Amino acid sequence: MSDMNALLDPARFADLTTRAARDPETFWSDEARRLEWIAPPSHARNGRGWFSDGLLNASANCLDRHLATRGDKVALIFQGEDEDTVLRLTYRDLHAQVCRMANVLRDHGVGKGDRVAIHLPSVPEGVIAMLACARIGAMHVVLFGGFSAEALADRLADSGARLVITADMGRRGAKQIPLKATMDRAIALRGESVETVLVVAVTGEDAPMTPGRDHALTPLLEVASAACTLEPMSADDNLFLLYTSGSTGKPKGMVHATGGYLLWAAYTHALAFDHREDDVFWCTADIGWITGHSYLTYGPLANGGTILIFEGMPSHPHPGRWWDVAQKHRVTTLYTSPTAIRALMREGDDVPARHDLSALRVLGTVGEPISAEAWTWFSTVIGKGRCPVVDTWWQTETGGIMIAPIPGSGTAKPGAAMRPLPGVQPILLDERAQPITGAGEGVLCITNAWPGQARTIWRDDALFCTTYLDPYPGYYFTGDGARRDEDGDLWITGRVDDVINVSGHRIGSAEIEDALAAEHVFAESAAIGIPHDLKGQGIVVYVVPRETAAADDAERAEALAKQAIAAVGKRVGRYAAPEQVFVVPDLPKTRSGKIVRRLLRKIACNETEGLGDLSTLADPELVPALIAKILG
Numbered sequence: 001m002s003d004m005n006a007l008l009d010p011a012r013f014a015d016l017t018t019r020a021a022r023d024p025e026t027f028w029s030d031e032a033r034r035l036e037w038i039a040p041p042s043h044a045r046n047g048r049g050w051f052s053d054g055l056l057n058a059s060a061n062c063l064d065r066h067l068a069t070r071g072d073k074v075a076l077i078f079q080g081e082d083e084d085t086v087l088r089l090t091y092r093d094l095h096a097q098v099c100r101m102a103n104v105l106r107d108h109g110v111g112k113g114d115r116v117a118i119h120l121p122s123v124p125e126g127v128i129a130m131l132a133c134a135r136i137g138a139m140h141v142v143l144f145g146g147f148s149a150e151a152l153a154d155r156l157a158d159s160g161a162r163l164v165i166t167a168d169m170g171r172r173g174a175k176q177i178p179l180k181a182t183m184d185r186a187i188a189l190r191g192e193s194v195e196t197v198l199v200v201a202v203t204g205e206d207a208p209m210t211p212g213r214d215h216a217l218t219p220l221l222e223v224a225s226a227a228c229t230l231e232p233m234s235a236d237d238n239l240f241l242l243y244t245s246g247s248t249g250k251p252k253g254m255v256h257a258t259g260g261y262l263l264w265a266a267y268t269h270a271l272a273f274d275h276r277e278d279d280v281f282w283c284t285a286d287i288g289w290i291t292g293h294s295y296l297t298y299g300p301l302a303n304g305g306t307i308l309i310f311e312g313m314p315s316h317p318h319p320g321r322w323w324d325v326a327q328k329h330r331v332t333t334l335y336t337s338p339t340a341i342r343a344l345m346r347e348g349d350d351v352p353a354r355h356d357l358s359a360l361r362v363l364g365t366v367g368e369p370i371s372a373e374a375w376t377w378f379s380t381v382i383g384k385g386r387c388p389v390v391d392t393w394w395q396t397e398t399g400g401i402m403i404a405p406i407p408g409s410g411t412a413k414p415g416a417a418m419r420p421l422p423g424v425q426p427i428l429l430d431e432r433a434q435p436i437t438g439a440g441e442g443v444l445c446i447t448n449a450w451p452g453q454a455r456t457i458w459r460d461d462a463l464f465c466t467t468y469l470d471p472y473p474g475y476y477f478t479g480d481g482a483r484r485d486e487d488g489d490l491w492i493t494g495r496v497d498d499v500i501n502v503s504g505h506r507i508g509s510a511e512i513e514d515a516l517a518a519e520h521v522f523a524e525s526a527a528i529g530i531p532h533d534l535k536g537q538g539i540v541v542y543v544v545p546r547e548t549a550a551a552d553d554a555e556r557a558e559a560l561a562k563q564a565i566a567a568v569g570k571r572v573g574r575y576a577a578p579e580q581v582f583v584v585p586d587l588p589k590t591r592s593g594k595i596v597r598r599l600l601r602k603i604a605c606n607e608t609e610g611l612g613d614l615s616t617l618a619d620p621e622l623v624p625a626l627i628a629k630i631l632g
């Protein structure tokens, strides 16, 4: 085991890949020794389950097991929005804080299997709360701070959370985000299951408190014991649920189980980032997304690493803020998104050039395809050509990284997610669901099971099957398309379903359309993604007003467009706000009534050459009319 974290070379990579494919049972049973077990598992896979008879606790794996050897090692560095707010917690400190938090949760009646909603900005309490839930066997449900009250309400109701941890305020640069007030509205809407709300004082602002239900967290932590027994969990017991978007309007609560998920987070973190003992690992993701679960929290802490949490934004209060943070804390590994890279790139090369980034060793990206231009900038301007750039492809559903050019496995190409990790067997299928061997482009599926795979969708296993397992029987369907080049390397081309990827955030077109349908002025709508320089994709919405004449009345149309944008902000969140709204008399549909999004995308992108055969549309005349209306 001891050489497991050593930099791979192509031969060792090939050997691991072969062993994992030939005998997964032995390979994963060996790998499971990365974790500390209360009772070790006697076997690896068991249907959808993994390590089923093993007992462990995720928080013990991230904390207790390190106390003897790494008790005084810094586990967590927090850099606040204010330059002078810096907190360094050793493993011993973090362990004590997690125990206190876990005791507070227990005192409020939370136990194994209960759901706890965590709704916080990027502050240490987020990670502490996640680990506290894991310690007592409660499932955490982290809710993104950018969700609207409506979006929060849906997720509270679906998860049945008993307890909510939120903050008085969040900060985004100079802006204040009223988290508690938004959560209050969400609970009033559909939060019947919520018995207790614990409030973290982030800005110290006076937040409205409901007596009996709401409590300031700090005083409770101060009196809580720093010792807390842990709940032994079966490897197949649920660790958390996290909502993500798919093709249906309803958000899906992806369920991850303890043993398989934790192993996947630890294994992939060690391999993909060539993890070393003295690394300072900065994952810039919010804990509201899966990346903040696997690589801000579980992966690096299970491996005994040092994580950095930064409360602020890339370019606030000045364009070099991120590079200040990287320099000050001697960051070795920076894991971020193409969206952030594009924004930082715009500030000019002289901004990072004024900083000492010599501690950097490995750079990673995730969330959306990265262009060759952004990849090259990251590699040369930030990595000075010395740091491997690991473009990691994975999903909420996969639990952790699946396809990436892992350091030492061979040469990387700008923009290619490259090769599957050992233990992952991707396949490309053509439109007849036949495997594409050799070079070609198709839908990306995975042929085998892997420990990090989500177990189900919370309270909707049928949807899990119809979404992932049934479309291509025998395979896990990712929802993405990919191309394989002559060297056998994979290039992710983007979603093949109705999921839009805005700045790395997944948004289902149906979520937007449902928000618009709730405004009774719209008879119908269609949301599509189009290329956007900074965000990767931007949302464009076509709405058909009930009052058909409004589409031809410029003033009415403008008011309706504003109403559409407000509706999306209200029901989904402002992060999903459409870039453009077209008020149109009708939508192009097939004779069977399916909206032809391909055409809407082409019109929005001003690509009206070669629209293809329109004769199969229910109303072929509509398309030229839309083009005339929108493009003039």
Ligand code: 6R9
Pocket (backbone or CB within 6 Å): 244, 289, 290, 291, 365, 366, 367, 368, 369, 370, 391, 392, 393, 394, 395, 396, 397, 417, 478, 479, 480, 492, 494, 495, 501, 504, 505, 506
């Ligand atoms: C981890 C995460 C998953 C979707 C995925 C794909 C896109 C993620 C990517 C990438 C190209 C990469 N995606 N990483 N596309 N290259 N390196 O992002 O999870 O929020 O569930 O999104 O993001 O489309 O299907 P999640």
